[in-house]
Amino acid sequence: MASHFSPEDSLLMPHIHDLGLLKDSLGRWASGLDITRLGSLAACISVAPVAWRFLKAAWIESYNWIRQFFVASVTVPGRDPLNRNVMSWIMANVVQNRRGIRSFTARTHVHAGDFADRAALMKKKRREVQYLPHFDTTLFWHGSCLYFVSRSLDSFRASMGDPSYDGIGGEELTIGCLGWSTEPIKKLIQTCQDYAERQTEFFVIIYARDRYGMSWQPKARKPIRRVDTVHFDDRLKETLLADIRNYLDPSTKRLYQGRSMPYRRGYLFYGPPGTGKSSLSTALAGEFGLDLYEVKIPCVASDQDLEQMFLEIPPQCIVLLEDVDAIWTDRDSERDESQGVTRSSCTLSGLLNVLDGVGSGEGRIVIMTTNKPDRLDSALVRPGRVDMKLMLGNISRKSAEQMFVRMFMPDTVSSPLAAKITQDAVGSIGGPALFDLKTLHKLALKFASQIPEDTFTPSQLQGFFQLHLNSATEAVANISSWVDRELSGSLLDDDISAVSEEKTS
Structure with a gap:
């Protein structure tokens, strides 16, 4: 009986032929394979995990023995303020200098100010990803001494559950070095404290109770x-x-x-x-x-x-x-x-x-x-x-003038915005092309003359400046209408409060 193949069947025929060749090749290879060699290979594979566990146990035992007799160490509790000092120094001087770090912990980065702003937390937007170097033990040279720092990854993972955690401090640290004396470690800790004190020249650390109310933590x-x-x-x-x-x-x-x-x-x-x-x-x-x-x-x-x-x-x-x-x-x-x-x-x-x-x-x-x-x-x-x-009361005209100068002084504005504000504050009113401090003070005086004495809080005025940071002349031009709107709103609030008090009484 004649065989009939469809076009699709003809396309499959070369592949079926290849599978047949592969089967014949495997058959010839298996027939020539010594069964004793196969058994030896299987025995080696089965012994490998046992050998690995033995070598691992031997290494841990050797490491503990060396550490007991030849390594000095100091442990810093996770919630001690010194812990953050040490970890800050290590992050700045050891971890960040190593470009070969291949292990990080990634998490969504929430800015500290967002916790107070529920709208910011609920807003649908792509948030930044924060990558924190992930290590349990690191070795480094400092001076002429080799140090190691180990940290508890269990406490690190627990700290990561707190959105306010910035990846510095919080987990128990063990600092060690070769030798019987802890003096090199004490000198290193002193270096970390000196580094932390220098940072206070640029930053203020604000502490608050943790979410469980158990201890003070950097907020x-x-x-x-x-x-x-x-x-x-x-x-x-x-x-x-x-x-x-x-x-x-x-x-x-x-x-x-x-x-x-x-x-x-x-x-x-x-x-x-x-x-x-x-x-x-x-x-x-x-x-x-x-x-x-x-x-x-x-x-x-x-x-x-x-x-x-x-x-x-x-x-x-x-x-x-x-x-x-x-x-x-x-x-x-x-x-x-x-x-x-x-x-x-x-x-x-x-x-x-x-x-x-x-x-x-x-x-x-x-x-x-x-x-x-x-x-x-x-x-x-x-x-x-x-x-x-x-x-601390409502703002005076003198303070409003000072605030205006501070807001539009080029030194206090990040570049390249500074150049734009300088040109706007001076060139657009017919002044010289270069920045003229006298002109800025004239603008500030004109601005302050529109501010009623002892009426608005500094935060209200700052809210106005946030709308006009790109233009000093625009701020001067719009301040009068802003004052009118704020005053009319204040009068309305006073009327509502008076009605509420009458109902309460």
Whole structure:
């Protein structure tokens, strides 16, 4: 019977023929293969895992023996501030200098400011990817000594679960070197501390309680903000700086101790929201090279938690107690219930105890902030607890003029935008082509003349500048209409508040 093939079958025929040739070749190879050799090969393969486990165990045992008798080491706990100092130095001087690193941990990078801005977190956009060098042990030379640093990857993975973690510090570190003496390691740690102190010239470290409320952790590392960028009365500013400078002078500490006086200093910053109370605290930390420890009174669960927080705060720092008017007192309970005011679970006596009780620490600067100074108990603001009160109010015309100059000064604007602003601020009004500081001050004076005295907060005015950073002349041209809109909005808000108060009463 004749066979019939379709065109598709004819296309398959060469492949079937090739498979037949392959089968014949494998058959001839298998017939010539010595079965004893195949058995030997299988035996070697089966022994390989056992040999690997033996070599691995022998290496670990040898390494532990060498480490016990020939290696000195120092362990730094994960939550100790020294841990971050050491890790920062290693990242900057060891890890980043190695271009051959092939292992990283990648995660979505969320900026610190986004946590307070829910809209930024919910916005649909592609976010940056943060690559953190991933290592458990690294070797490096420093000076004439070979060091190794090991870290616990389990604690590293746990820290990675916190979006605010920046990849530096948090996991237990073991620093070691060849020899019986730990002196080289101590010198290395001193180098790390020196490096961290130099970084304070450029950054302020802000500490906050972790999400479990168990310990202080770095919340943010902010570039130092100059005090002159916080706008309020210049005479008050100079008085405040002189007072802090005098307090931090070593001779002042000796004088306090010689007179058996507690070495403490307390300040109260009060005023409407947006007047720069928190910004001033951060700027002061940068001015004097101090860390900032942030305590939000409404978020503290109890007096015991507040006491534990203060026990862990080191000396030589600034403690920022925000919204101290939320502290709970018996006589305020009825009024709070009627007005719906949220109070902290901490009591006044608990706060007073951590400020100047028997077990309270010394050497710190405590800054309390409030929008409602009339709600503060007189015991909290008496001398000894609050040594200086500073009212941060609405902006003056003088401060508005200073803010304008700061916003459009080319030195404070990143290039190439600086060149554009310079040309706009000077050339577009018929001035010389080159930057003229006198012209900028004339523009600033004209701008400030449109600002009502003691009416707007610095944050309101800053919001206006954000809309006109590319053009100084445009800012001057639009300030009058902006003031009118803001004033009409303020009047409407006042009317709504008055109606609400009438309904409540």
